[in-house]
Amino acid sequence: MILARHADSLLWAGRYLERADTIARCVSVETNAVMHRQATEARLASRRLVQALGLQDEFVAAQVGTGPYAVMDFLVSDDSHPGSVVSAVQAVRENLRIVRDRIPVELWEEANSLHILMQSAKSVGAAAREQTGGEVSRMSVITARRGCRSLSGVMTESMSRDEGYAFMEAGRLLERSILTVELLKSGLGTGSDVFDGNRLLAFTHSLQAARRELGHSPQWHAVAKFLLQHEQMPRSVLWCLGRVELRLEDLAAAAGAVATPRRRAGALRAHLEYGELDALLAEPEAELGYLGSALAELAADVHASTVARSSFAEVHAQFVRPGDGNGRPQ
Amino acid sequence: MAELQRSDADQLAYDxxxxxxxNVRPLYAAIVERFSNFDAAELRRREGIIEEEFRRQGITFTVYGDSQGTERTWPMDLFPRLIAATEWQEIERGLAQRVTALNRFLADIYTGEGAAMADGVVPAWLVQSSDGFERNAFGVSVPHDAHCVIAGIDLVRDAEGQYRVLEDNLRNPSGISYVIENRAAMTRAFPRVWEDHTVEPVSQYGRMLRTALESVAPTGAGDKPLIVILTPGIYNSAYFEHAFLAREMGVELVEGPDLVVDEHVVYLRTIEGLVPVDVIYRRIDxxxxxxxSFRPDSTLGVPGLLGAMRAGTVTVCNAVGNGVADDKAIHPYVTDLIRYYLGEEPILPNVETYVMWEPDQREAAFERLDELVIKPVGESGGYGIVIGRNATDEELANARAEIEADPRNWVxxxxxxxxxxxxxxxxxLEPRHLDLRPFVITGERTQVFPGGLTRVAMRKGSLIVNSSQGGGSKDTWVLAPQGETQAAT
Structure with a gap:
């Protein structure tokens, strides 16, 4: 049994955990690249990353400076918008704090410690960060990545495989799929800011595994197939959807409300597993657009399945009261 | 070696x-010996370990109105407070006796015949005029008459070392989680001090409370009643404790909107639909x-909950209306209530209190107001208190005028x-003033949890032990009988 509100918190804790992990990884990949590039070029590429992470509006609103590490700061330590690593870590911590009584103590403690570390890095001023050549941001990125790894380690090793786990894992894998599709989009086109295949694989933590199969200079098409359709790679969208489907099946026996997202997850998984991906990727924008919106709808459906029914009419509609007629089920 | 200061020779208080x-009292001989082996730097280092650990674990409390934003780590002082086994047995009996009588009093008021009032033990008008008196609670009975399942009784020790009851907390006493976390922290920071003592453990609270809560479930709840803790949410000052207790008991931690009442039954909103609830340990007022039934603007509560309680489908702990029995104006009558209900002499005396609506007591108090403490009945947390010996003539005259204008409101x-x-x-290590809040649990029977929360005023000479005002806490050891002999030798 799980409270609807707790299910919701765990779903979002999972999503934010994945988000913090992914942004930190992308920033770490980009920071390495920045050091070896011309300032303008580096800046363009960083802007492209901001776009891929869906933070265009926040970026404009934040009036980010022009220094080479300003974009990194925006992505790592700026808590004025919800898309930075520091904000995502805070959201993980707040959501886990709500369910602190039902998750392993270590999971809460890891999240709390990571939050404390990230907050102290944040308090170093932007000017100081710029002076040290992004040193502080780099250290926070390392801290964040390590923290995310231990969080997922504790989650995997000590959380009971109950409804709470199902929601948290579904949240993580949905967020991962959504970000993977968005990052793939940033490898399309011809401009100098387009990310090459290796960069896309590094962003998605798949470089090493893909190198063995695709060699050293994979083309976008091959990378896209790898990241969308690979059956063994826990970073591929197909793999993620398969797991989401399993988690929703775990829940479906008790919670009727997950029937809709479960169907949708199955349909989308089948699309990737049995669809003619080569043909579909002939028009990559259209295919990625479709996948992006289908995943967003799926995530919205899973979220909707956790929302408690609030009106009395709905409350009455959802349970039949057996028993002795005086109101108390026997 | 850290300097361990003796209390001043002219100190009035008991050390x-x-x-x-x-001279070191035998009870403290071993621990004083241990501590005199540490220098100040070493003690600071261990203090750092505790602080860091509390921060990492998120063992915090919230200070309202603090611009720093809210969460502060729990303050714990390194030097533990020890209570001898024989001393504790006396306290334990006294507390069980007191809480038993208070529960009888509450049952008498809300579901009984008001016998204590009819027999003139407590004036009926005083009960009815109490802010904590709740007409809505009339007729709402509680299994085993356990109106107060969790009580926190504040004890102080006077100049002769006699424990006295300063205050009863029968509504939502908090602090038990810190008792347990203080012990855990002490164990980490001083792994060897346990070699000299056998200390009563404190880890059993979750089981003890859960058993008590199960025992007050409504008849018909079955043998595995569904228990929840109702919290105002993560911004409440005691949220850490609420989550801690839910974890220790293995029950759900819920907020008002997670519960819904339909036809006098309380349900939990889960992803599987509605699940009936049997016992609510509520941590909201x-x-x-x-x-x-109460404040229409409350978003923390559950509409219709009182109806469900009245219908007997759910037990809410602590019961509604307990505030009447921990009213400061009722406090002076509690010793008489013990005699009245139990036919026993009270084991723990009250702090000597004069009620201002009795002309004789008022006049006597007025004659030496500059030696006494004046307390408004309706306040808590140390607010509005006038300490006679520190007050100016003008302040005393004002207090006197206020008492004459509304004697019900002052003790x-x-x-x-x-x-x-x-x-x-x-x-x-310097002497600082402290008090003790033991916790008393009532289900089928009344039990006292060993030790309790020792709160300490960290400012020299201060009597304010409240954590929101800079007070600290201490791990509190009740020594097992064999531990005492060991410590004494």
Whole structure:
């Protein structure tokens, strides 16, 4: 049994955990690249990353400076918008704090410690960060990545495989799929800011595994197939959807409300597993657009399945009261 | 070696560790010996370990109105408070006796015949005029008459070392989680101090409370009643404790909107639909509990909850209306209530209190107001208190006028010189004033949890032990009988 509100918190804790992990990884990949590039070029590429992470509006609103590490700061330590690593870590911590009584103590403690570390890095001023050549941001990125790894380690090793786990894992894998599709989009086109295949694989933590199969200079098409359709790679969208489907099946026996997202997850998984991906990727924008919106709808459906029914009419509609007629089920 | 300061020879208060001649009391001999082996730097280092650990674990409390934003780590002083086994047995009996009588009193008021009022033990008008008196609670009975399942009784030790009851907390006493976390922290920071003592464990609270809560489930709840803790949410000052207790008991931690009442049954909103609830350990105040019966603007409560309680489908702990029995104006009558209901002499005396609506007591108090403590009945947390010996003539005259205008709202107490104990201040261990809040659990029977929360005023001479006002806490050891002999030898 799980409270609807707790299910919701765990779903979002999972999503934010994945988000913090992914942004930190992308920033770490980009920071390495920045050091070896011309300032303008580096800046363009960083802007492209901001776009891929869906933070265009926040970026404009934040009036980010022009220094080479300003974009990194925006992505790592700026808590004025919800898309930075520091904000995502805070959201993980707040959501886990709500369910602190039902998750392993270590999971809460890891999240709390990571939050404390990230907050102290944040308090170093932007000017100081710029002076040290992004040193502080780099250290926070390392801290964040390590923290995310231990969080997922504790989650995997000590959380009971109950409804709470199902929601948290579904949240993580949905967020991962959504970000993977968005990052793939940033490898399309011809401009100098387009990310090459290796960069896309590094962003998605798949470089090493893909190198063995695709060699050293994979083309976008091959990378896209790898990241969308690979059956063994826990970073591929197909793999993620398969797991989401399993988690929703775990829940479906008790919670009727997950029937809709479960169907949708199955349909989308089948699309990737049995669809003619080569043909579909002939028009990559259209295919990625479709996948992006289908995943967003799926995530919205899973979220909707956790929302408690609030009106009395709905409350009455959802349970039949057996028993002795005086109101108390026997 | 860290300097362990004796209490001043002219100190009026009782010192827990040293007698009036400055000799270590036998009870504290071993721990004083241990601590005198640490220098100040070493003690600071261990203090750092505790602080860091509390921060990492998120063992915090929230200070309202603090611009720093809210969460502060729990303050714990390194030097533990010790209570001898024989001493504790006396306290334990006294507390069980007191809480038993208070529960009888509450049952008498709300579901009984008001016998204590009819027989003139407590004036009926005083009961009815109490802010904590709740007409909505009339006729709502509680299994085993356990109106107060969790009580926190504040004890102080006077200049002779006698424990006295300063205050009863029968509504939502908090602090038990810190008792348990203090012990855990002490164990980590001083792994070897346990070699000299056998200390009563404190880890059993979750089981103890759960058993009590199960025992007050409504008849018909079955043998595995569904228990929940109702919290106002993560911004409440005691949220850490709420989550801690839910974890220790293995029950759900819920907020008002997670519960819904339909036809006098309370349900939990889960992803599987609605699940009926049997027992609610609520950590929100009476007036927020049910917007239908109390404050209509409350968003923390559950509409219709009181109806469900009345229908007997759910038990809410602590019961509604307990505030009448921990009213400061009722406090002076509690010893008489013990005699009345139990036919026994009270084991723990009250702090001597004068009620202002009795002309004789008022006049006597007015004659020596500059030696006494004047307390408004309706306040808590130390607000509005006038300490006679520190007050100006004008302040005393004002207090006098206010008492005459509304005698129901004031009590006057003898000054209690709170006992002191060595506490880490800068780089020395200096005596600081402290109190003790033991917790008393009532289900089928009344049990006292060993020890309790020792709160300490960290400012020299201060009697304010409240954590929101800079007070600290101490791990509190009740020694097992064999531990005492060991410590004494």
């Amino acid at each position: 827990e560790a040293f007698d009036r001649d400055g 009476d007036t927020f509990l049910d917007p239908v 006057v107490q003898e000054v209690v010189e709170l006992s002191t104990l060595a506490s880490m201040c800068d780089d020395v």
